[in-house]
Amino acid sequence: MKYYLDITLLPDAEANLGFLWQKVFQQVHIALVDNKVGDNESAVALSVVGYGDKAFPLGNKLRLLAASEDILQKLDMQRWLNRLSDYCHLSSIKPVPAEVKQYARFNRKNVKSIEKKAQRRAVHLAKSYNEVLAYLIEEGKSKECKLPFINVESQESKKQSGQGVSCQFLLFIEKTLFDEAVNGKFDCYGLSKTATVPWF
Incomplete structure (x- = not known):
């Protein structure tokens, strides 16, 4: 460069x-x-x-x-x-x-959302989603991602929807x-x- x-x-x-x-x-x-x-x-x-x-x-x-x-x-x-x-x-x-x-x-x-993590673990552990989510929230309080991020609008999802509806996500930068x-x-x-x- x-x-x-x-x-x-x-x-x-x-x-x-x-x-x-x-x-x-x-x-x-x-x-x-x-x-x-x-x-x-x-x-x-x-x-x-x-x-x-x-x-x-x-x-x-x-x-x-x-x-x-x-x-x-x-x-x-x-x-x-x-x-x-x-x-x-x-x-x-x-x-x-x-x-x-x-x-x-x-x-x-890439920082996975706690909700998606809870869904996967609930299926894997054969426990209720709410129970796993509550545990992950308590466990994750000290593990939250501290990296700076930008709120980005996905142009790909806007294109795929065909209706101009976009999906927003957090882009964490390290x-x-x-x-x-x-x-x-x-x-x-x-x-x-x-x-x-x-x-x-």
């Missing part, structure tokens, strides 16, 4: 950071799908610059990175974020600094730091199970 552009979120009284992350990330995802290079594969990666921020766990900036300037120009994020222009600022495309010392992997962490770059593929959320992005 040699080039990047930053998208800074600009919250106000009407639109908080959580709302803006949802709307901006949705548009980024649609842009990545529209420009995919393979089945659910993107040439553009995502970096959550303010990950772990005390005020808001995802911070107020996301960074898109690519191997070439042309890839980011072709993505044309200005067009995708046009209706949100009052709430976000796009930087110009810049080269990644040469002195990067760390790399970060941002991957999607960050891991590395001393060296790791190559790999990025999905259409800009996330990867293996690949890293420059962390600066």
Whole structure:
């Protein structure tokens, strides 16, 4: 990843950071799908610059990175974020600094809902769903996922329903730091199970 552009979120009284992350990330995802290079594969990666921020766990900036300037120009994020222009600022495309010392992997962490877990265990243990659910709620209080997340609207379920009805889900994002770059593929959320992005 040699080039990047930053998208800074600009919250106000009407639109908080959580709302803006949802709307901006949705548009980024649609842009990545529209420009995919393979089945659910993107040439553009995502970096959550303010990950772990005390005020808001995802911070107020996301960074898109690519191997070439042309890839980011072709993505044309200005067009995708046009209706949100009052709430976000796009930087110009810049080269990644040469002195990067760390790399970060941002991957999607699948967190199963407690209800689905209770259904499976109830069948497996031949116990009532409510009994298993109550146990899991009590047991899980200390095990709740603490990772930052984005509320995402599934475009696939909207398409499959044929009626424009969408399904919302929480996309949990995990960050891991590395001393060296790791190559790999990025999905259409800009996330990867293996690949890293420059962390600066």
